[in-house]
Amino acid sequence: xxxxxxxxxxxxxxxxxxxxxxxxxxxxxxxxxxxxxxxxxxxxxxxxxxxxxxxxxxxxxxxxxxxxxxxxxxxxxxxxxxxxxxxxxxxxxxxxxxxxxxxxxxxxxxxxxxxxxxxxxxxxxxxxxxxxxxxxxxxxxxxxx
Numbered sequence: 001x002x003x004x005x006x007x008x009x010x011x012x013x014x015x016x017x018x019x020x021x022x023x024x025x026x027x028x029x030x031x032x033x034x035x036x037x038x039x040x041x042x043x044x045x046x047x048x049x050x051x052x053x054x055x056x057x058x059x060x061x062x063x064x065x066x067x068x069x070x071x072x073x074x075x076x077x078x079x080x081x082x083x084x085x086x087x088x089x090x091x092x093x094x095x096x097x098x099x100x101x102x103x104x105x106x107x108x109x110x111x112x113x114x115x116x117x118x119x120x121x122x123x124x125x126x127x128x129x130x131x132x133x134x135x136x137x138x139x140x141x142x143x144x145x
Contacts, residue, residue: 006068014071018057027059078139087145
């Protein structure tokens with residue numbers, strides 16, 4: 001039986017990281033519960049104190065096909081390389097210079113939203129199509145592929 005998955009990221013600022021990943025993936029912040037126009041209204045009604053209202057955030061694929069990303073606040077900062085990372089499929093179907101140009105354009109766009117470029121891996125025969133390794137605003141590695 002296939003299952004839906006959620007990808008959870010530990011972070012210091014769930015709301016800010018959620019906004020970044022919406023930009024990176026074309027996702028949107030998950031809507032508040034029914035009956036509330038905003039998350040602020042929902043959290044107020046739930047009795048969540050103001051200092052705890054950025055403890056978590058979630059983003060979803062507006063088309064409903066991609067996994068939900070959940071961001072949870074943790075006290076410690078990132079310390080080592082990710083063991084699991086996201087590949088953002090930026091240039092499917094493109095090869096060679098056209099592929100790398102599309103990856104470069106996306107790297108620049110995401111850098112303007114707080115991402116950092118780590119390195120570019122050049123295409124290498126027979127299977128290497130090339131990619132760019134990036135980090136989100138909290139240092140979590142991901143690849144533009």
